[in-house]
Amino acid sequence: MGQKTIIENLIANGVRGLQPYVPGKPIEELESELGLSDVIKLASNENPLGPPASALAAIRASLDDLSLYPDGSGYILKQALAAHFSTDPQRITLGNGSNDLLVLLAEAFLTAGTAAVYDQYSFVVYRLAVQATGAEAKVSPANPVSDILQPLGHDLDAMRALIDDHTRLVFLANPNNPTGTWCNAEELHAFIASVPAQTIVVVDEAYGEYVLHDNYPCTIDWIDEFPNLVVIRTFSKIYGLAGLRIGYSISQPDLAEVLNRVRQPFNVNNLAQSAALAVLQDFDYVERARIMNSQGLIALTDGLVSLGLKVIPSIGNFVLVDMGRPAESIYTALLRTGIIVRPVGNYGLPNYLRISLGLPEQNQRLLSELKTILEKIN
Ligand SMILES: *Cc1c(COP(=O)(O)O)cnc(C)c1O
Numbered sequence: 538m539g540q541k542t543i544i545e546n547l548i549a550n551g552v553r554g555l556q557p558y559v560p561g562k563p564i565e566e567l568e569s570e571l572g573l574s575d576v577i578k579l580a581s582n583e584n585p586l587g588p589p590a591s592a593l594a595a596i597r598a599s600l601d602d603l604s605l606y607p608d609g610s611g612y613i614l615k616q617a618l619a620a621h622f623s624t625d626p627q628r629i630t631l632g633n634g635s636n637d638l639l640v641l642l643a644e645a646f647l648t649a650g651t652a653a654v655y656d657q658y659s660f661v662v663y664r665l666a667v668q669a670t671g672a673e674a675k676v677s678p679a680n681p682v683s684d685i686l687q688p689l690g691h692d693l694d695a696m697r698a699l700i701d702d703h704t705r706l707v708f709l710a711n712p713n714n715p716t717g718t719w720c721n722a723e724e725l726h727a728f729i730a731s732v733p734a735q736t737i738v739v740v741d742e743a744y745g746e747y748v749l750h751d752n753y754p755c756t757i758d759w760i761d762e763f764p765n766l767v768v769i770r771t772f773s774k775i776y777g778l779a780g781l782r783i784g785y786s787i788s789q790p791d792l793a794e795v796l797n798r799v800r801q802p803f804n805v806n807n808l809a810q811s812a813a814l815a816v817l818q819d820f821d822y823v824e825r826a827r828i829m830n831s832q833g834l835i836a837l838t839d840g841l842v843s844l845g846l847k848v849i850p851s852i853g854n855f856v857l858v859d860m861g862r863p864a865e866s867i868y869t870a871l872l873r874t875g876i877i878v879r880p881v882g883n884y885g886l887p888n889y890l891r892i893s894l895g896l897p898e899q900n901q902r903l904l905s906e907l908k909t910i911l912e913k914i915n
Pocket of ligand 1: 634637
């Protein structure tokens, strides 16, 4: 037997079928492939403003602590987050990115014989986290494209219908990635209220800070009411710190305590904790990002529609666009012009591209290159 086969046979059951996560193409990789120098990446929903100056200053100030282990309890940052949300620090768990928390939830609550529910068009990490444990993944169908308000959005009734006695976790992103769709306060509250107490509902609000709608749920206020609710947030998106890897969850303390048992003792590094603390108080940066994003959403959506494309209405920092044909060749053509967007064939959406909002001039560059590409095809 070859070494490959021996190793293959040793793999834990849940891990055997896993395919690694495919990240957006890195800028440096494309620049060296094409000999370009002005590549833009609109592929990973990062903040185009770049890292906040407040965070950079905090990082510089904490560099001398690099020989020390970080504060494993994240004491100061948890205090600040608790004050920010008018809640209790015991409800907060820090993670090495919110990805860490998604995996910790799966490790803590899933085993073979249990199940987790998530939407057919949802963050790929849910699938990876669930499958690795050997638990069953129950994938709920999304709304049809013909749904006027929320095409491809979460069908909460369909999700509810999949929950049974074995279901330990439900993962739901709001706003959702990759669709940009969202659930309003009434429907999400009714959904969570309908879920049995032995099933934990994980509401992933990675893009929550971008949302300006009055009717967007304040889920953190529901944690007293629902002991089985976990809200996940991140510093990777509006806070502009994706490279540092820091996110957090908010839940009742007993659930936080379970995550505390399975996490690595020092899962969030010094620099990330300092930077997060700084940007949490940096209201100017966040407000600038939010305003630029809401203006960019309108401009980019209008521009794409005027190219004859169908855009799923989004409230995140990205849009999902129906190219009306297999999108891979358009993705490649955009790459040749130095623009990286995200193909979503791996999400089951081969005709779509997900485009993150950039700076206004980057959005314009995307629209004009796309116009040229589409004119050549048509
Ligand atoms: C980007 C994203 C995250 C953030 O992941 P981090 O590990 O915090 O960088 C989480 N959930 C969803 C749905 C996302 O799109």
